[in-house]
Amino acid sequence: MSDKVVEAYNDNEAAMGPAGRLREYLPEFLGNIRELGQVLQAEQPYFQQAWRAVEQALAEQFILGAGEWGLARWEQLLHLEAPESLSLDERRRALLLRLNEQLPFTVARLQELLAAAAPQGQYTMVLDEKNYVLHIYITLAAKGCLPALRALLQRVAPANLSLHLQLMFNTHGKLAKFTHQQLGKWSCWAIREEVLD
Secondary structure: OOHHHHHHHHOOHHHOOOOHHHHHOOOHHHHOOHHHHHHHHHHHHHHHHHHHHHHHHHHHOOHHHOOHHHHHHHHHHOOOOOOOOOOHHHHHHHHHHHHOOOOOOOHHHHHHHHHHHOOOOOEEEEEEOOOOEEEEEEEHHHHHHHHHHHHHHHHHOOOOOEEEEEEEOOOHHHHOOOOHHHHOOOOHHHHHHOOOO
């Protein structure tokens, strides 16, 4: 890209006159021709639309800036299936988790991957070394991460470990602050598996 194009790309949209950007490409002696100014003014919206399309295409290339189309393309490239119920942020987190996988997998590296998959404090990992069992408990607030986390653990956990991935359901201790009347508004499933405020 030439310096002139880069400068035009970085210009503020509000600073544009009636035919601001396109007129800047003309030599000075052509800038005063009225007919040419009107042609440029008529073409300006098309160029603005093209610049917006370029900006959108650039944003779709990166997971953190991608929208629906970009995330779907990344999921297709990485062979990930995202349930429709997941939000864009949860889909981004699953994609970043997949891209961050690196060998060798140690307990410390697994903790790093878990921290990337689930927000801080929303999981607990317990390694039972005697019985070769890895227990990972996910809070209800992060249950959207569960499918991506399950797929990650199946790929990266050592083969000699038995994996137990489980949600931390609401227990009596969490429900004790509610009255029976308040709990009566929710179904049994919601009381067990939903984040209650």
